[in-house]
Amino acid sequence: xxxxxxxxxxxxxxxxxxxxxxxxxxxxxxxxxxxxxxxxxxxxxxxxxxxxxxxxxxxxxxxxxxxxxxxxxxxxxxxxxxxxxxxxxxxxxxxxxxxxxxxxxxxxxxxxxxxxxxxxxxxxxxxxxxxxxxxxxxxxxxxxxxxxxxxxxxxxxxxxxxxxxxxxxxxxxxxxxxxxxxxxxxxxx
Amino acid sequence: xxxxxxxxxxxxxxxxxxxxxxxxxxxxxxxxxxxxxxxxxxxxxxxxxxxxxxxxxxxxxxxxxxxxxxxxxxxxxx
Numbered sequence: 104x105x106x107x108x109x110x111x112x113x114x115x116x117x118x119x120x121x122x123x124x125x126x127x128x129x130x131x132x133x134x135x136x137x138x139x140x141x142x143x144x145x146x147x148x149x150x151x152x153x154x155x156x157x158x159x160x161x162x163x164x165x166x167x168x169x170x171x172x173x174x175x176x177x178x179x180x181x182x183x184x185x186x187x188x189x190x191x192x193x194x195x196x197x198x199x200x201x202x203x204x205x206x207x208x209x210x211x212x213x214x215x216x217x218x219x220x221x222x223x224x225x226x227x228x229x230x231x232x233x234x235x236x237x238x239x240x241x242x243x244x245x246x247x248x249x250x251x252x253x254x255x256x257x258x259x260x261x262x263x264x265x266x267x268x269x270x271x272x273x274x275x276x277x278x279x280x281x282x283x284x285x286x287x288x289x290x291x292x
Numbered sequence: 293x294x295x296x297x298x299x300x301x302x303x304x305x306x307x308x309x310x311x312x313x314x315x316x317x318x319x320x321x322x323x324x325x326x327x328x329x330x331x332x333x334x335x336x337x338x339x340x341x342x343x344x345x346x347x348x349x350x351x352x353x354x355x356x357x358x359x360x361x362x363x364x365x366x367x368x369x370x
Binding site: 173201285290 | 293294307308309310312314334338339340342343344345346
């Protein structure tokens with residue numbers, strides 16, 4: 104395994120809604136990842152991708168995003184809960200790629216205005232990620248009552264989120280390292 | 293055992309670490325379905341040196357390296 108190559112863990116912000124509070128959560132996770140030595144990250148904002156909607160799947164693959172996803176060892180998906188599920192645009196973007204995901208780790212940050220922290224959206228997202236070849240971790244970050252966790256400027260109001268995110272990232276980084284070793288060194292047959 | 297690939301980016305030998313079953317997205321891909329498995333098998337190869345990823349249809353399914361839209365369930369052609 105090439106240990107000189109830093110782990111890459113981009114954060115995918117899965118909503119394009121105006122005024123989205125999930126953007127504060129995504130930027131917070133990016134900041135937390137950046138404190139970790141040997142790990143790089145970037146924010147992938149689905150609102151900035153301008154995906155066409157007159158086709159689907161790999162036909163609409165964006166080469167730049169494909170490269171970023173292919174470089175990644177793991178992903179954090181920050182998703183709000185819309186009508187008890189995750190945003191349709193997030194599914195549209197995720198469906199555009201496959202080889203970029205296989206045997207890579209993924210963790211989910213659920214965001215909701217209500218008290219449940221996006222748990223219902225996360226439950227819908229998990230089987231999709233499994234089919235894409237991703238390996239889900241058993242930690243989620245649930246951010247319920249998001250307006251009490253971040254103010255409108257994105258400042259953190261609930262310091263407990265730091266501890267919860269630390270545990271989540273510990274597991275995600277471990278899984279990312281383990282799966283990189285497997286992708287690099289362990290043959291299927 | 294799948295024939296090993298050489299990384300097109302850095303030249304290192306790649307590691308075949310996954311076979312992913314996907315449902316075909318059109319009739320051309322459907323021609324490569326493995327009837328026993330019910331889909332097209334994509335070999336996934338990773339480069340230990342640079343991290344590059346390549347996929348190709350497995351020898352049993354035939355064909356050349358191509359990705360896939362992925363499994364779209366029963367509505368693949370819908």
